Amino acid sequence: MKTSVLVVGGGLAGTSAALFLAWRGVDVVLVEKHPxxxxxxxxxxxxxxxxxxxxxxxLEGELPVSRMTKGFGVRRVRAESLVGKKYDETFWTPPAQLSDxxxxxxxxxxxAQDKMEPLLRxxxxxLGADIRMSTRMLEFSQDGDGVTAVVQGDGEPYEIHADYLIAADGHRSPIREQLGITRTGRGFMHxxxxxxxxxxxxxxxxxxxxxFVIDDVGFLTTYGDGRWVLMLDDREYAEPELRQKIVQAIGRDDLEIEIITTGRWTISAGVADQFSQGRIFLAGDAAHTLPPSRGGFGANVGIEDAHNLAWKLAAVINGESRPSLLDTYxxxxxxxxxxxxxQIFARNDGHNRDGEPEDAPLIDNNAMHYGVLYRSDAVLGAxxxxxxxxxxxQWNGQPGTRAPHVWIEPGKSTLDLFQRGWVLVADHPQWEExxxxxxxxxxxxxxxxxxxxxxxxxxxxxxxxxxxWRSTDLPDDPTGTLKSAFSSSSAGTR
Structure with missing residues (x-):
C-alpha cells in the first residue's frame, strides 16, 4: 500500500503527528506495536x-481543565509522610514576577497520558488517519523516492511505501539506532x-x-484522578512489601489501597545529534529523552515536534513548498x-543527584512554554x-517567536486566526492588496x-x-516586499 506519511509509534508524539497531518488533509498511516x-x-x-x-x-473543548493551571498539584515538599510533618518546599524555578x-x-x-492518547487517536x-494498533514495523529502507517499511499485524507481513516516515518509536528508537544517529546529553542516570x-x-x-519526597521511602505523586504513583529504589518488591511502602508513604494504615500495576523505569537524558536523515524524521522521545520535570518538557515538547513537522510535510506534499523547507525542522x-x-538540570528538580547541576541561568517557565525562538531559513530576522x-x-512579535495572544472579540483570540495557512496581520489597504x-x-x-x-x-x-517576517512600517513597495518574504520563508530558503 502507499501513503504520504508513515508514522511509527503510537505514543503522544506519534499520535499527535497523525492528528495534525490528518487535520491538514495529508494521507497518513500510523503503526503501533501495542494494542x-x-x-x-x-x-x-x-x-x-x-x-x-x-x-x-x-479537541480542546473535549478535555478537562488542568488543576495545574492555578499551580495546584505542582508544588513539591519533603515530608515524613503524606499526612505527616512537611519540611522544606523544593522550588524548581525562580519566583515569577507578578503580572496581569x-x-x-x-x-x-x-x-494522564493513558487517557490522553485514546482521545488523540x-x-x-x-479526521481520516489510518491508525493500526498491534502492528509492528519489521524493517525499513529509504531511497530518493520514499521509504518502504515491512509491517505485520495479525496476519502476514506486508509493505507500506510512504513519501516520508516519522520515527516516534520511543527513547530506545530502533529507527534512530539503524540510521546511526548519536545522542548528546547526560545519558543514563538511574x-x-x-x-x-x-x-x-x-x-x-x-x-x-x-x-512528596518521603523520607526513607521514595517519591509520591498524584495523577489527580484517584491514582497515585510511588517511585522506589531499583530492586524486587513482593506485594506485601509494596503495601507496606505505600502505607509508610501515606502515613495511614486504615485506607483501602488498590494496587493497579508496577513498573521499572530507566531515567536517562539525551538529544539526538540530528532530527532527520533523508526522508525520515525523529519526533518525541526518539529525538530527545527528557526526564520527567515540573516544566513538563518531555511530553509537551514531543507534541510540539509533531506540530512543527506536520505543517511542513503538508506544504511539501501538497506542492506548496520546496523540500528544502523540511530542513528547518x-x-x-x-x-x-x-x-x-x-533547563531540567539547571533547576533543582530532583535529577541533580545523578551529577552536578547545569551552570546556566534559569529561564521563566512562561518563556519556555510561549517564548522559545526559532532560527532557520523559514524565519527572516532572527x-x-x-x-x-x-x-x-519581551519579544513583542519578534520573527521566530509564537504570534502573541490578545482577545480581538469575546471568545476569539488572535491565535484563532492562525494554523490553517499563511496569514498576513495588518490594518492597511496596501497590505491587503x-x-x-x-x-x-x-x-x-x-x-x-x-x-x-x-x-x-x-x-x-x-x-x-x-x-x-514582519515590516514594522509600510515600505515603498509592499507587494514586492511581501512577495519576497513569503517566497523565502515558505520555501525554507533565503
Missing part, C-alpha cells in the same frame, strides 16, 4: 501551549521501580501540594530540545544575537502593538502560528 496505551499513566499535566494546538484542531498579562486563550490539560481517526495504586487521598491535596526543534535538557527564550511581552496575489490570507487586526508594529506595519504568520 493500546500503557497501564502506566506516565505524563500528566499538558501545558497551555499544547492546549492551543488542540484548540485549533477542535494573559499569555494564552487556552488552559493546561489535566489528563479517536480524533485522528475522525533506574527506579514504581507502584501505581488507587486510594482515597484527595483531602491531602487541598493545600496545592501534589508531589531540525534547525528549529533541536535547539529547543537542547535548551529543555539544559539573528544569533537574540536570546533562545524570553517572555512573549499585497496579500491578494499570494497564497496568504489577510487578517485585519487593530491591536498591532502586540506584534511590535506601527499602524502601517504587517506581520507574516506561518501555518504553525509562528511569525516568519
Amino acid at each position: 493500546g496505551s500503557s497501564l502506566h499513566p506516565r505524563a500528566v499535566g499538558f501545558n497551555a501551549r499544547v492546549g492551543e494546538l488542540l484548540r485549533a484542531v477542535g 498579562i494573559e499569555y494564552s486563550p487556552s488552559k493546561g490539560v489535566g489528563v 479517536d480524533k485522528a481517526r475522525e 533506574t527506579s521501580r514504581s507502584v501505581l495504586f488507587r486510594a482515597p487521598l484527595q483531602e491531602y491535596l487541598k493545600d496545592g501540594i501534589g508531589q 531540525d534547525a528549529e526543534r533541536r535547539p529547543v530540545a537542547t535548551l529543555c535538557h539544559q 539573528g544569533p544575537e537574540l536570546p533562545r527564550a524570553q517572555l512573549p511581552e 499585497a496579500a491578494a496575489g499570494l497564497n496568504v490570507h489577510y487578517e485585519r487586526v487593530e491591536r498591532l502593538d502586540v506584534f511590535g508594529l506601527s499602524a502601517k506595519g504587517a506581520s507574516l504568520v506561518r501555518p504553525d502560528g509562528y511569525v516568519a
Whole structure:
C-alpha cells in the first residue's frame, strides 16, 4: 500500500503527528506495536501551549481543565509522610514576577497520558488517519523516492511505501539506532521501580501540594484522578512489601489501597545529534529523552515536534513548498530540545543527584512554554544575537517567536486566526492588496502593538502560528516586499 506519511509509534508524539497531518488533509498511516496505551499513566499535566494546538484542531473543548493551571498539584515538599510533618518546599524555578498579562486563550490539560492518547487517536481517526494498533514495523529502507517499511499485524507481513516516515518509536528508537544517529546529553542516570495504586487521598491535596519526597521511602505523586504513583529504589518488591511502602508513604494504615500495576523505569537524558536523515524524521522521545520535570518538557515538547513537522510535510506534499523547507525542522526543534535538557538540570528538580547541576541561568517557565525562538531559513530576522527564550511581552512579535495572544472579540483570540495557512496581520489597504496575489490570507487586526508594529506595519504568520517576517512600517513597495518574504520563508530558503 502507499501513503504520504508513515508514522511509527503510537505514543503522544506519534499520535499527535497523525492528528495534525490528518487535520491538514495529508494521507497518513500510523503503526503501533501495542494494542493500546500503557497501564502506566506516565505524563500528566499538558501545558497551555499544547492546549492551543488542540484548540485549533477542535479537541480542546473535549478535555478537562488542568488543576495545574492555578499551580495546584505542582508544588513539591519533603515530608515524613503524606499526612505527616512537611519540611522544606523544593522550588524548581525562580519566583515569577507578578503580572496581569494573559499569555494564552487556552488552559493546561489535566489528563494522564493513558487517557490522553485514546482521545488523540479517536480524533485522528475522525479526521481520516489510518491508525493500526498491534502492528509492528519489521524493517525499513529509504531511497530518493520514499521509504518502504515491512509491517505485520495479525496476519502476514506486508509493505507500506510512504513519501516520508516519522520515527516516534520511543527513547530506545530502533529507527534512530539503524540510521546511526548519536545522542548528546547526560545519558543514563538511574533506574527506579514504581507502584501505581488507587486510594482515597484527595483531602491531602487541598493545600496545592501534589508531589512528596518521603523520607526513607521514595517519591509520591498524584495523577489527580484517584491514582497515585510511588517511585522506589531499583530492586524486587513482593506485594506485601509494596503495601507496606505505600502505607509508610501515606502515613495511614486504615485506607483501602488498590494496587493497579508496577513498573521499572530507566531515567536517562539525551538529544539526538540530528532530527532527520533523508526522508525520515525523529519526533518525541526518539529525538530527545527528557526526564520527567515540573516544566513538563518531555511530553509537551514531543507534541510540539509533531506540530512543527506536520505543517511542513503538508506544504511539501501538497506542492506548496520546496523540500528544502523540511530542513528547518531540525534547525528549529533541536535547539529547543537542547535548551529543555539544559533547563531540567539547571533547576533543582530532583535529577541533580545523578551529577552536578547545569551552570546556566534559569529561564521563566512562561518563556519556555510561549517564548522559545526559532532560527532557520523559514524565519527572516532572527539573528544569533537574540536570546533562545524570553517572555512573549519581551519579544513583542519578534520573527521566530509564537504570534502573541490578545482577545480581538469575546471568545476569539488572535491565535484563532492562525494554523490553517499563511496569514498576513495588518490594518492597511496596501497590505491587503499585497496579500491578494499570494497564497496568504489577510487578517485585519487593530491591536498591532502586540506584534511590535506601527499602524502601517504587517506581520507574516506561518501555518504553525509562528511569525516568519514582519515590516514594522509600510515600505515603498509592499507587494514586492511581501512577495519576497513569503517566497523565502515558505520555501525554507533565503
